Amino acid sequence: xxxxxxxxxxxxxxxxxxxxxxxxxxxxxxxxxxxxxxxxxxxxxxxxxxxxxxxxxxxxxxxxxxxxxxxxxxxxxxxxxxxxxxxxxxxxxxxxxxxxxxxxxxxxxxxxxxxxxxxxxxxxxxxxxxxxxxxxxxxxxxxxxxxxxxxxxxxxxxxxxxxxxxxxxxxxxxxxxxxxxxxxxxxxxxxxxxxxxxxxxxxxxxxxxxxxxxxxxxxxxxxxxxxxxxxxxx
Amino acid sequence: xxxxxxxxxxxxxxxxxxxxxxxxxxxxxxxxxxxxxxxxxxxxxxxxxxxxxxxxxxxxxxxxxxxxxxxxxxxxxxxxxxxxxxxxxxxxxxxxxxxxxxxxxxxxxxxxxxxxxxxxxxxxxxxxxxxxxxxxxxxxxxxxxxxxxxxxxxxxxxxxxxxxxxxxxxxxxxxxxxxxxxxxxxxxxxxxxxxxxxxxxxxxxxxxxxxxxxxxxxxxxxxxxxxxxxxxxxxxxxxxxxxxxxxxxxxxxxxxxxxxxxxxxxxxxxxxxxxxxxxxxxxxxxxxxxxxxxxxxxxxxxxxxxxxxxxxxxxxxxxxxxxxxxxxxxxxxxxxxxxxxxxxxxxxxxxxxxxxxxxxxxxxxxxxxxxxxxxxxxxxxxxxxxxxxxxxxxxxxxxxxxxxxxxxxxxxxxxxxxxxxxxxxxxxxxxxxxxxxxxxxxxxxxxxxxxxxxxxxxxxxxxxxxxxxxxxxxxxxxxxxxxxxxxxxxxxxxxxxxxxxxxxxxxxxxxxxxxxxxxxxxxxxxxxxxxxxxxxxxxxxxxxxxxxxxxxxxxxxxxxxxxxxxxxxxxxxxxxxxxxxxxxxxxxxxxxxxxxxxxxxxxxxxxxxxxxxxxxxxxxxxxxxxxxxxxxxxxxxxxxxxxxxxxxxxxxxxxxxxxxxxxxxxxxxxxxxxxxxxxxxxxxxxxxxxxxxxxxxxxxxxxxxxxxxxxxxxxxxxxxxxxxxxxxxxxxxxxxxxxxxxxxx
Numbered sequence: 001x002x003x004x005x006x007x008x009x010x011x012x013x014x015x016x017x018x019x020x021x022x023x024x025x026x027x028x029x030x031x032x033x034x035x036x037x038x039x040x041x042x043x044x045x046x047x048x049x050x051x052x053x054x055x056x057x058x059x060x061x062x063x064x065x066x067x068x069x070x071x072x073x074x075x076x077x078x079x080x081x082x083x084x085x086x087x088x089x090x091x092x093x094x095x096x097x098x099x100x101x102x103x104x105x106x107x108x109x110x111x112x113x114x115x116x117x118x119x120x121x122x123x124x125x126x127x128x129x130x131x132x133x134x135x136x137x138x139x140x141x142x143x144x145x146x147x148x149x150x151x152x153x154x155x156x157x158x159x160x161x162x163x164x165x166x167x168x169x170x171x172x173x174x175x176x177x178x179x180x181x182x183x184x185x186x187x188x189x190x191x192x193x194x195x196x197x198x199x200x201x202x203x204x205x206x207x208x209x210x211x212x213x214x215x216x217x218x219x220x221x222x223x224x225x226x227x228x229x230x231x232x233x234x
Numbered sequence: 235x236x237x238x239x240x241x242x243x244x245x246x247x248x249x250x251x252x253x254x255x256x257x258x259x260x261x262x263x264x265x266x267x268x269x270x271x272x273x274x275x276x277x278x279x280x281x282x283x284x285x286x287x288x289x290x291x292x293x294x295x296x297x298x299x300x301x302x303x304x305x306x307x308x309x310x311x312x313x314x315x316x317x318x319x320x321x322x323x324x325x326x327x328x329x330x331x332x333x334x335x336x337x338x339x340x341x342x343x344x345x346x347x348x349x350x351x352x353x354x355x356x357x358x359x360x361x362x363x364x365x366x367x368x369x370x371x372x373x374x375x376x377x378x379x380x381x382x383x384x385x386x387x388x389x390x391x392x393x394x395x396x397x398x399x400x401x402x403x404x405x406x407x408x409x410x411x412x413x414x415x416x417x418x419x420x421x422x423x424x425x426x427x428x429x430x431x432x433x434x435x436x437x438x439x440x441x442x443x444x445x446x447x448x449x450x451x452x453x454x455x456x457x458x459x460x461x462x463x464x465x466x467x468x469x470x471x472x473x474x475x476x477x478x479x480x481x482x483x484x485x486x487x488x489x490x491x492x493x494x495x496x497x498x499x500x501x502x503x504x505x506x507x508x509x510x511x512x513x514x515x516x517x518x519x520x521x522x523x524x525x526x527x528x529x530x531x532x533x534x535x536x537x538x539x540x541x542x543x544x545x546x547x548x549x550x551x552x553x554x555x556x557x558x559x560x561x562x563x564x565x566x567x568x569x570x571x572x573x574x575x576x577x578x579x580x581x582x583x584x585x586x587x588x589x590x591x592x593x594x595x596x597x598x599x600x601x602x603x604x605x606x607x608x609x610x611x612x613x614x615x616x617x618x619x620x621x622x623x624x625x626x627x628x629x630x631x632x633x634x635x636x637x638x639x640x641x642x643x644x645x646x647x648x649x650x651x652x653x654x655x656x657x658x659x660x661x662x663x664x665x666x667x668x669x670x671x672x673x674x675x676x677x678x679x680x681x682x683x684x685x686x687x688x689x690x691x692x693x694x695x696x697x698x699x700x701x702x703x704x705x706x707x708x709x710x711x712x713x714x715x716x717x718x719x720x721x722x723x724x725x726x727x728x729x730x731x732x733x734x735x736x737x738x739x740x741x742x743x744x745x746x747x748x749x750x751x752x753x754x755x756x757x758x759x760x761x762x763x764x765x766x767x768x769x770x771x772x773x774x775x776x777x778x779x780x781x782x783x784x785x786x787x788x789x790x791x792x793x794x795x796x797x798x799x800x801x802x803x804x805x806x807x808x809x810x811x812x813x814x815x816x817x818x819x820x821x822x823x824x825x826x827x828x829x830x831x832x833x834x835x836x837x838x839x840x841x842x843x844x845x846x847x848x849x850x851x852x853x854x855x856x857x858x859x860x861x862x863x864x865x866x867x868x869x870x871x872x873x874x875x876x877x878x879x880x881x882x883x884x885x886x887x888x889x890x891x892x893x894x895x896x897x898x899x900x901x902x903x904x905x906x907x908x909x910x911x912x913x914x915x916x917x918x919x920x921x922x923x924x925x926x927x928x929x930x931x932x933x934x935x936x937x938x939x940x941x942x943x944x945x946x947x948x949x950x951x952x953x954x955x956x957x958x959x960x961x962x963x964x965x966x967x968x969x970x971x972x973x974x975x976x977x978x979x
Contacts, residue, residue: 009577010485012400016675019691049673051398054485110393112670141397141670206672211689211805213678 001228004031004042006072008063008091013049013205017085020205021046024221033066043228044081045072047088049141049203059102059144060090069095081125081224082197086142089189089199097197098190099157100149105142106182112141114214115180115202117188118168121161124191125227126198126220135172136165136216138202140180145201147183147190154184165189165200244274254281260616267608275545275594275601279609282512282550283519286781289615292747293779296760304773306736308430312611315356315436315508317775318428319737319799321690326430327698328362331370331423331741331797333780337479338420342387346420347395347482351554353424354399355508358491359557361434361498362426365676366688367396369406369422370702370741370795374415376657376976381410384418385665385977391482392422393668398484399491402677403669404686406702410657411843416785421741421778423797425700427690434498436507438521438529438560438586443504445518445529445584448573449490449556452513453539456480456552486555486578493576494557500572502565504586509556515549517558518584518592522606523613528591529606531584534598545596560586622757623750631711635836635845637828638907646883646910646957649839651968653880653911654887656838660972678808682892684730684876685798689805697808699733699800705879705913706791707832712847713755716832717762717794719848719915722855723878724798725770729859730874730918732808732866733800735770740777740796745789747781755792763794769852770859772798807867811875812892813921816948818872820897822882823934823941824858824917828908834879835911850915854939858916861937870926870933877917883910883954885919886944890952891966899945900955910957921947 003021007014007030018028029039038045052063063069069091076082076097084092092098105111114137122132130136149157157163165188169178174186181201189200204217244250251261254277264272264280272280286292302311308318308326316330334349350367357364369392374381396403401424438445456479497503505525507517514531522529533548543551559580561569566582573580587593592609594602607613641649653659666681678697679687685701703724709716725735740763745752767774777797783790802808813820830836831845865871877885882901890896903909922930934941953959 010398010488012398012488012673016673019675050400051485051488054398054483056485110397110668110670112397112672113667139672141672143397203672206675208675211678212672212675 001043001225002027002029002041003044003046004029004039005046005048006031006033006068008033008052008066010052010054011048011050013085013203017046017048017205020208020217021221023208024218026221026225031068033068035068036071038071038075044083044224045075047084047091049086049088052087052091060087060094063091064095073097076197079196083126084199085203085205086201089201090144092197092199098192098199099153100147102144103146103148104144105146110143111180112139113180114139116168116170116178117165117202118172120163120166124164124195125224127164127223129223129226130219133172135170136219137214138204138207138217140202142201145181147187149184157190158185160193162190162193163187164191164198246271246274246277251277254278255285256281260284263616267605267614273601275549276604278546278550279515279602279604282515283609284615286779287511288516289611290779291616292618292620292781294611294617295619296757299760300764300774301768302774304737304771307773307775311774311776315359317737317739318433321693321696321801323693324430325690325692326428326433327425327799328357328360328428329423329425329739329797329799330356330776331421331702331739331795332778333741333743334420334422335417335743335780335783338388339416339418341479342384343391344479344481346388346391348480348554349420349422350392350395351482351484351487352510353422354401354487355510357424357426358494359434359506359508360428361432361495362428363495364401364424364426365674366425366686366700367401367403367423368700368702368797369403370704371406371408372414372419372793373410375410375412381415382977382979388418388420389665389668395482395484397670399488400673402671402673404671404677404680404688405700408662408665409706411791413788413790417783417790419743419783419790419793421795423702423739425698427692432498434503434506436521436524437505438525438527439504440586441588443560443563443586444566444582445531445586446559446561446580447536447556447583448559448580449578450483450486450553451537451539451579452548452551453553454543454547454551457547457550480552480554482554489576489578490555490557493573493578496572497569500568502561502569504560504562506557506559509558511552513549513551513553519606519609521558521560522592523610526590528587528589528593529584530587530593533594533596535581535583537579537581545594545601549594620747620753621750622754624754625751631844632846635830638830640904640906641910641957643957643959647960649911650883650958652838653834653884654965654969655972656834657973657976659834659880659884661970662973663970664973664977678805679731679810684727684811685733685800687731687802687808695804697802697805699728699731699802701727702795702797703727704793704795706793707843708847709759709794710791711832711845713758713792714762715847715850717759718766718850720794720796721763721766721770722850722915723876724796725772725859726876726918728798728800729863730811730876733802734863735772735798735800737775738767738772738796738798739775740794742777742779743783743790743793743795744781745784752789759792759794766852769856807869809866809871809873810892811889812873813889813895813897813947814872814893815923816895818921818923818947819927820899820944820947821920821922821941822917822944823862823920823939825854825914825940826903826909826917826942827914828906829912829914830908833881833911833913835907848913848915854916857937857939858918861933861939862918865930865933868929870930871920871922873921875919877919879913881911881913887952887965887969889919890962891969894950894962895947896949896951896962897945897947898949898953901944901957902942905957
């Protein structure tokens with residue numbers, strides 16, 4: 001599987017995303033924010049974490065106007081797989097590929113720590129390698145990760161199974177304590193209705209080796225690889 | 235050159251020189267070097283270049299007594315922006331620590347943020363990609379609103395800069411003590427990895443090579459940050475100096491990092507230096523002097539934030555996120571292309587000359603023409619021997635303290651709980667969770683352990699350990715011993731994760747060097763540091779001196795912060811400081827001595843900072859570290875923790891808290907406070923499975939290191955015979971909740 005990782009000015013997890021892709025057995029290529037075309041053979045596009053354009057206006061608000069975003073949106077509309085991690089999730093929301101918004105953490109402080117995620121939908125290209133309800137330990141690192149949307153949007157994405165990950169206790173209860181940022185319904189990651197675009201605040205690319213504390217992030221890359229392999233067969 | 239005087243904006247006299255911080259004798263020296271009265275711009279240049287911050291005029295003679303060379307050092311101390319250690323296979327690790335105390339006191343958020351930005355530039359200007367940042371912080375007691383404001387602002391500033399730039403902040407330390415109330419300390423350390431054959435130097439070479447300014451435009455911020463703000467004590471006027479604090483932009487710095495590394499990789503760079511203290515002034519002078527060359531600089535080419543800035547302001551501006559780059563002639567276009575890719579401004583402002591002068595013009599007229607050598611350390615910058623006098627307070631404080639009361643379960647439990655809740659000992663989670671500690675995918679052990687550990691991706695299996703340490707109470711009570719202990723503790727922390735200590739960087743925070751009692755502290759601390767560094771074979775690769783940390787006639791505790799680098803050949807042998815398995819032996823390794831001097835116990839329980847600093851013997855320390863490192867590398871140990879603040883009991887609590895695994899312990903010494911809570915040096919507590927016990931004891935006896943069997947891991951309680959019986963989760967709640975409660979006030 002070939003994964004393209006976009007580098008925006010101020011992206012700082014782009015190298016980590018390429019590393020995560022590579023260490024899980026995939027090929028990774030850097031995509032440049034000024035590019036107006038995509039390589040024809042990428043299977044997945046990752047919008048990585050960081051502080052695109054310094055996030056001085058509103059997180060992701062400027063990055064979405066980068067030339068490459070037109071191509072990313074076209075790719076997504078054609079059914080291509082797009083994964084937004086942290087700042088990438090924020091950019092996906094700003095660009096309208098995902099519903100809702102990510103606002104400042106409830107306690108107004110940046111937070112970096114390991115969280116536990118409960119897999120809420122395992123019938124997605126991003127989670128198909130794990131069982132429903134699987135618990136993953138993955139780090140978060142963000143100041144603006146509080147997922148928010150109008151109640152009808154929340155109701156809709158819940159009903160559609162678009163909530164992919166929820167913050168939970170190690171034993172799987174969605175408690176307030178396990179929610180690091182005050183996200184509505186403990187939402188950590190969502191996908192679009194079609195199921196080919198996902199955004200999440202935690203960093204699976206930082207959890208791909210036991211040496212670094214957890215290898216649970218491998219599940220995302222493994223699921224994508226599984227999905228892509230089957231797509232080719234079809 | 236005589237036409238310079240004709241464009242001098244402001245007439246120059248001894249008075250003007252004094253206002254800029256030069257003494258009358260120094261002003262005479264300037265006139266002598268130039269053979270004339272300097273222009274106002276020239277005077278400004280001398281005043282910053284001869285400030286302590288840039289010239290080390292009051293410290294260099296002492297610093298030269300430190301061991302500054304050693305097998306693994308790739309550049310000599312002080313030669314480049316940061317020290318570099320050989321880690322094998324053509325790779326080096328650059329690391330350095332630097333203070334940003336005064337700016338952080340005046341404007342905590344920006345002061346701390348730009349401290350981080352400055353030290354990161356020191357690392358990547360050499361061609362190293364930063365892989366870690368650490369911060370050593372000192373505050374007053376957090377019972378005042380102002381101190382809490384400083385803590386919040388400084389922590390936020392550090393986090394903001396490092397998180398956005400994309401370097402993991404992995405460690406450091408925080409102490410609280412009344413003496414830092416007006417003058418907090420912010421010492422920022424950065425660590426980076428480079429390829430030795432691509433190391434960039436801060437040098438100007440090759441007549442006719444173009445000189446570029448790269449990065450942000452130049453504004454009026456930070457003028458005289460180094461010479462005035464950093465070179466005086468705090469008083470009622472300090473608040474007015476907020477404009478001398480720079481404003482940081484981590485986003486620009488991230489772009490500057492990528493562009494700098496790509497320029498160096500492209501092979502177009504002759505030399506490069508970041509603009510920190512004293513801006514264009516310092517970078518042009520130091521790069522010229524280092525290459526025995528000169529530079530012709532046209533200030534009209536410098537991109538400015540405001541029209542109408544004078545030559546003086548442009549030269550002295552400390553606007554952040556800028557580099558001075560000498561490019562190989564003919565490769566300008568290639569260099570410009572790299573900078574355009576990263577949207578980083580890149581403008582030629584001059585060229586290298588061979589006359590040894592820094593020649594500066596503004597509006598087409600010469601405003602400065604100074605021999606570069608006359609400005610720099612190692613050239614003609616003044617060097618002073620300062621008077622020393624043993625401080626009077628030492629007569630009072632070094633009176634011996636006794637062993638304290640014999641403790642029983644009730645009072646011991648109460649004391650322990652107070653210590654666990656004291657802000658210096660309590661968990662710093664509230665702070666470090668605000669720092670991204672993992673970006674870069676290298677962090678093996680992050681904040682909270684004895685030392686942080688980062689693997690080096692380029693060298694599979696290899697990792698580095700990094701830590702900062704200084705118990706300034708010990709230095710205050712005995713500058714010589716205290717500095718020895720600071721080096722020893724830093725090394726011990728590296729050993730506890732399984733790393734071999736290899737070198738240090740230091741950040742020397744002291745009061746006014748013109749006060750003989752302060753200078754005694756400084757000289758004695760340097761002597762102790764040197765002795766311990768020689769014993770441990772950990773040379774000093776560089777660092778920073780920060781004097782004038784005083785307010786209202788009171789100096790802060792002398793605080794020579796040590797940043798230590800350790801090496802790990804096999805990252806799979808790394809261990810942490812929490813008990814991991816039940817039914818293991820808990821073994822105290824080293825010399826148990828009953829000592830209460832300078833302890834957290836005396837401070838928190840008795841309200842006194844007194845006594846003699848703990849005994850330390852370099853030979854014992856070396857043997858202890860050698861034995862423990864060997865045992866960890868052989869895989870005999872599952873957890874190791876240095877015995878430090880709070881002594882034996884606090885160390886045991888910390889080892890149980892991590893994984894919630896309890897222990898049953900018997901302390902086979904008299905149960906007086908000196909044994910239980912004393913902070914004797916050269917002690918490490920290990921957790922060792924029965925299968926390794928004999929082999930471990932063999933290593934200890936070979937190295938002639940004593941040990942005491944303390945007990946066994948297991949259960950959910952920490953039970954200490956006759957002293958304590960508490961659930962680990964209760965102890966953890968006290969330890970974890972203390973700082974959040976304080977900061978919520």
